[in-house]
Amino acid sequence: MSTEYQILSRDQTKIHKLTEKCSLLSAGCRADMDALWKVLDAKMVMYKYSIGKEMASPAVAQLLSNTLYYKRFFPYYSFNVLAGLDENGKGAVYDYDAIGSMEKKEYSASGSGTSFVIPALDNLIGFKTRTEPKPIRSVDECIELVKDLFVSIGERDIYTGDAIEICAITSAGMKTEIFQLKRD
Amino acid sequence: KVLNVIFTVNLTHLKMIEDSAPLFIREQALNPKPQGGFNFENWHRNERLQNEFRAKGISSNLPKVMLTGTTICGCVYKDGVVLGADTRATGGSEVADKNCEKIGYIAPNIYCGGAGTAGDTFQMKKLVSSQLDLLRLSTGTQSRVVTANTILKQQLFKHQGHISAALIVGGVDCTGPHLYNIYPHGSSNKVPFCTMGSGSLAAISVMESTYKPDMTEEEAVEMAKEAILSGIFNDLGSGSNCDITIIRCSGEVTRTRGFEKPNDTKLLRDKIRHPKELVVPSGSTKVLESSFLKYIDVQDVTAPEPMMI
Numbered sequence: 001m002s003t004e005y006q007i008l009s010r011d012q013t014k015i016h017k018l019t020e021k022c023s024l025l026s027a028g029c030r031a032d033m034d035a036l037w038k039v040l041d042a043k044m045v046m047y048k049y050s051i052g053k054e055m056a057s058p059a060v061a062q063l064l065s066n067t068l069y070y071k072r073f074f075p076y077y078s079f080n081v082l083a084g085l086d087e088n089g090k091g092a093v094y095d096y097d098a099i100g101s102m103e104k105k106e107y108s109a110s111g112s113g114t115s116f117v118i119p120a121l122d123n124l125i126g127f128k129t130r131t132e133p134k135p136i137r138s139v140d141e142c143i144e145l146v147k148d149l150f151v152s153i154g155e156r157d158i159y160t161g162d163a164i165e166i167c168a169i170t171s172a173g174m175k176t177e178i179f180q181l182k183r184d
Numbered sequence: 185k186v187l188n189v190i191f192t193v194n195l196t197h198l199k200m201i202e203d204s205a206p207l208f209i210r211e212q213a214l215n216p217k218p219q220g221g222f223n224f225e226n227w228h229r230n231e232r233l234q235n236e237f238r239a240k241g242i243s244s245n246l247p248k249v250m251l252t253g254t255t256i257c258g259c260v261y262k263d264g265v266v267l268g269a270d271t272r273a274t275g276g277s278e279v280a281d282k283n284c285e286k287i288g289y290i291a292p293n294i295y296c297g298g299a300g301t302a303g304d305t306f307q308m309k310k311l312v313s314s315q316l317d318l319l320r321l322s323t324g325t326q327s328r329v330v331t332a333n334t335i336l337k338q339q340l341f342k343h344q345g346h347i348s349a350a351l352i353v354g355g356v357d358c359t360g361p362h363l364y365n366i367y368p369h370g371s372s373n374k375v376p377f378c379t380m381g382s383g384s385l386a387a388i389s390v391m392e393s394t395y396k397p398d399m400t401e402e403e404a405v406e407m408a409k410e411a412i413l414s415g416i417f418n419d420l421g422s423g424s425n426c427d428i429t430i431i432r433c434s435g436e437v438t439r440t441r442g443f444e445k446p447n448d449t450k451l452l453r454d455k456i457r458h459p460k461e462l463v464v465p466s467g468s469t470k471v472l473e474s475s476f477l478k479y480i481d482v483q484d485v486t487a488p489e490p491m492m493i
Binding site for chain 1: 253272274277278279282382416417418419420421422423424439446447449452455456457458459461462464465467468469470
């Protein structure tokens with residue numbers, strides 16, 4: 001977490017676990033991120049007790065979109081990515097802008113290092129402009145890929161660095177790992 | 185009678201050239217060559233454009249300047265001067281150069297570290313270096329650090345801070361080791377130790393707590409190195425490696441690029457098992473269209489017979 005040229009904290013998490021199958025990642029203004037997380041947590045608890053079960057990821061995605069649009073004229077300055085497993089157990093990534101425009105995607109990024117990583121993701125995960133068939137990757141391979149990408153982003157973006165928190169969501173559960181990056 | 189009508193035209197930018205003047209003078213008047221120094225013609229237009237863009241809410245695409253958002257430091261010890269610098273150059277929030285050189289040569293006994301706009305610091309160092317070169321030729325004596333300081337501060341003051349160069353000039357001359365820091369508006373201080381750049385606050389805190397007068401070379405180098413490392417890790421505008429330059433009273437100069445490399449990415453990448461798709465095989469990107477143009481007509485020309493005298 002930083003302002004201009006100063007580092008304010010080296011170990012602030014940007015991942016917020018919403019359910020066992022769903023995590024919210026946010027970038028932007030820290031205060032707005034915290035406020036948004038609290039609002040979502042409250043809504044999810046209310047859902048759980050009135051409907052009787054945990055919210056499914058597509059429902060969470062829509063809830064987030066509505067919550068953001070609710071503040072259309074004084075937005076939450078947070079750029080979110082929601083990652084989770086849908087009802088069929090398949091992975092889903094939802095990308096949002098500050099006022100809740102939602103898009104379901106295969107991969108996404110947000111934050112200051114977006115422009116460095118999206119082209120790499122397009123090539124390695126989307127396999128765009130590649131003639132070979134897209135490989136099917138395991139969880140561990142993806143985690144290693146993410147680490148490699150973040151090392152590269154950390155080289156070129158001054159705001160990215162210190163450490164990354166990788167959260168892998170599979171049908172077996174949620175696994176979190178912290179990988180140290182360069183601290184300069 | 186012929187009516188004489190008098191026109192008053194503002195022709196100050198044109199010179200009245202006679203037809204009988206030599207061709208090269210007439211050509212110069214028609215195509216004025218750019219003169220040396222700074223050209224501020226576009227300044228008003230750029231300011232106006234920026235204001236207009238801002239008023240309309242359009243993000244301006246004026247070129248971003250590369251800054252050495254930096255940490256540089258210098259310190260005088262018993263037998264000379266130590267200069268230290270980091271090696272990151274940024275353009276906005278992007279790292280433009282991971283290993284640039286910020287300590288430049290001014291004279292055989294004087295070196296200068298620069299922070300601020302990369303182009304400005306580089307040109308200032310070049311300018312004072314060539315001026316001192318000429319001075320050495322005309323006076324026949326070794327350059328003095330105070331001369332470099334005076335030339336730089338007068339140049340920077342002349343441009344009223346528009347040249348964004350913050351410099352630390354250090355060297356040894358016949359009067360001993362000296363260190364000066366110079367700010368972009370033209371003020372300078374003669375100091376025993378100093379730091380400049382965005383990481384100057386992080387670095388000066390280290391120097392203030394460890395400096396003592398008449399240090400040995402090892403102590404001075406260690407202090408400078410720690411100051412730069414503090415800037416590298418705590419300031420976002422500074423990073424990568426630490427360069428050290430030592431100028432000794434004996435006349436010997438040691439320049440070490442990458443004195444300390446705490447940010448070697450290889451160690452980090454070795455921990456990761458890279459996916460094999462990182463190596464893109466040849467033929468991976470589909471060629472949609474290709475066309476060939478004959479650019480040069482290659483002809484064999486046999487050398488002509490040498491002229492017989």
